[in-house]
Amino acid sequence: MTIARPSKQRSPKIIYVTPSHQFPLGMTMSLARRTALIDFARSCDAYIFEDDHNSEFRYTGPPLPCLQGLDNVGRVIYSGTMSKILYPSLRLAYILAPEQLVEPMIKIRAVMDQHSPAIDQATLARFLTEGFFLSHIKRMRKLYSDRREFFIEQFSHLLSKYFILEIPEAGLHFVAWVRQKEHMPMITRVCAETGIRPSPLSSCFMKAEPKPALTFGFAAWSRAQIREGLSKFASALNSKLN
Amino acid sequence: MTIARPSKQRSPKIIYVTPSHQFPLGMTMSLARRTALIDFARSCDAYIFEDDHNSEFRYTGPPLPCLQGLDNVGRVIYSGTMSKILYPSLRLAYILAPEQLVEPMIKIRAVMDQHSPAIDQATLARFLTEGFFLSHIKRMRKLYSDRREFFIEQFSHLLSKYFILEIPEAGLHFVAWVRQKEHMPMITRVCAETGIRPSPLSSCFMKAEPKPALTFGFAAWSRAQIREGLSKFASALNSKLN
CATH class of the missing domain: 3.40.640.10 (Type I PLP-dependent aspartate aminotransferase-like (Major domain))
Incomplete structure (x- = not known):
């Protein structure tokens, strides 16, 4: 190349x-x-x-x-x-x-x-x-890897109707593309009402307008918090968008 | 004004x-x-x-x-x-x-x-x-004030033959003007030999050339250290410049 x-x-x-x-x-x-x-x-x-x-x-x-x-x-x-x-x-x-x-x-x-x-x-x-630094990295990589897999599993199960989850090889967040552009205003409203706070992907752009998507951090949340947050988000979306 | x-x-x-x-x-x-x-x-x-x-x-x-x-x-x-x-x-x-x-x-x-x-x-x-900050300032002002007075007293006693000490109202250092310009090279040599490290005033100027002078910090030194340092400096100058 x-x-x-x-x-x-x-x-x-x-x-x-x-x-x-x-x-x-x-x-x-x-x-x-x-x-x-x-x-x-x-x-x-x-x-x-x-x-x-x-x-x-x-x-x-x-x-x-x-x-x-x-x-x-x-x-x-x-x-x-x-x-x-x-x-x-x-x-x-x-x-x-x-x-x-x-x-x-x-x-x-x-x-x-x-x-x-x-x-x-x-x-x-x-x-x-x-030696604490190296063992800290190892421990956190394992913890984040576990949370990441759990997030992917729960998100796919609960929210794949509305989003396509982009799965990166590294990092501490996901981008979830909105399947139907016209859903975006309601998704934004549901986020505000339920207190779920993914950032819109567009907030990272100054001029270009990317396709509608949300970014979700996963590293700071336990399995229970991930399950609870995504379930709440999915129920609210189901009741508004179905 | x-x-x-x-x-x-x-x-x-x-x-x-x-x-x-x-x-x-x-x-x-x-x-x-x-x-x-x-x-x-x-x-x-x-x-x-x-x-x-x-x-x-x-x-x-x-x-x-x-x-x-x-x-x-x-x-x-x-x-x-x-x-x-x-x-x-x-x-x-x-x-x-x-x-x-x-x-x-x-x-x-x-x-x-x-x-x-x-x-x-x-x-x-x-x-x-x-409240530790305020009491720290009070304590340090007293300590520095004491060291400052002791420095003035010792310096005048030991070194007024070679320098005019400028006495500022504030701060943690003194400027000492060299009385005879032609002493400056020997003073610089004595500083290096005795390990006394006042900065030359000229190091604070980019272009202008001030009259020869040295700056002495006093805040970090105890009375004993001030007496010892200035005595050593004065003896070395006396043996070279007399």
Whole structure:
């Protein structure tokens, strides 16, 4: 696979990608596309900014090497976050930068806010070096995988009449496409009335209008909560749309 | 006191000041200059960004109202920091913004890094609401005031032959002007040899060349450490410069 080289004046300087998991649609970038993208970046001397969020929460298929691991000429800036693995309000993430970018990045950070809080960083460092981080990922991957399967099962059982569930390989949410566009206003009303709060997919777009769909997070809910929420949602829809 | 209004095309949009304590020279802005600056900002519809660091560590003279307190038309953005009062690596500060700037500032912060870490903020909030913060400031002001007086006394006794000590009303450091310019190279050498590490004042300037001077922090050192450090420095200077 190759990507056509753009004309000189339209050559990118930096390419931002989330190869493990596109938000909101959930695609994972294939190995063929990964190597093609790196070749493309090399050919036009661009950097790739790899925002690898959700790489830890991949449930199907073989592990894929990150772009940074595939690159051997220092064109990839790799970035990972603790927001998905630990908790968002910790505000800690990290960057692996090519040698030549380390100094400039340190300078930029220094004028922004110097650095992240030291106590939080020291606590995280102990969490990592004492092995808790790895076991936490393993435990959470198992827990989320279980919730994910249960969500798929319950959703298919209760709501496949109204939605087509898109099943991504990674991440912590689903996109459910509305089968009949004309149902959308009533679905929105039912969400408001029942207190079920999926985000409309359209809220992720500035100009383009995607087909009607809802995004459902599953990671924060127990099996019982998933069953109860989806049942309530399905009953309300059944009573309004049948 | 008034400040001449600039011609329209050179009118400032924002004026950055540190009225409690200018770094590195240590001046405090007088009340007359404070009110004149506010009148000036009003007259040209500019905002004043008041970085009020070191307002808590003022040792002489009556307390001065901050610009934000003197302003009644919403032209002052007040900013305070925990870096000087608690510790720099906490990375927490705060802003009091005029009503009309609150929403835009929240949006800017949201795209920068969303917010500061929640656990640090919650811990600080308890420290404030349970009264520890105020008693900490009182205790530290007393401690720093004591170290400051001791530093002045020791420095004058040991080093007034070589330096004129500038005594600011606030802050945590002193500027010491070198009496004889030609001493500067030897002073720099003595600092390196004795491990005394005052910063040269010139390191705070990009282009201008100030008269030779050193800046000495005093807040982190006990009386014994101040006496020992300054004695060592003075002996080394005496043996080289006499």
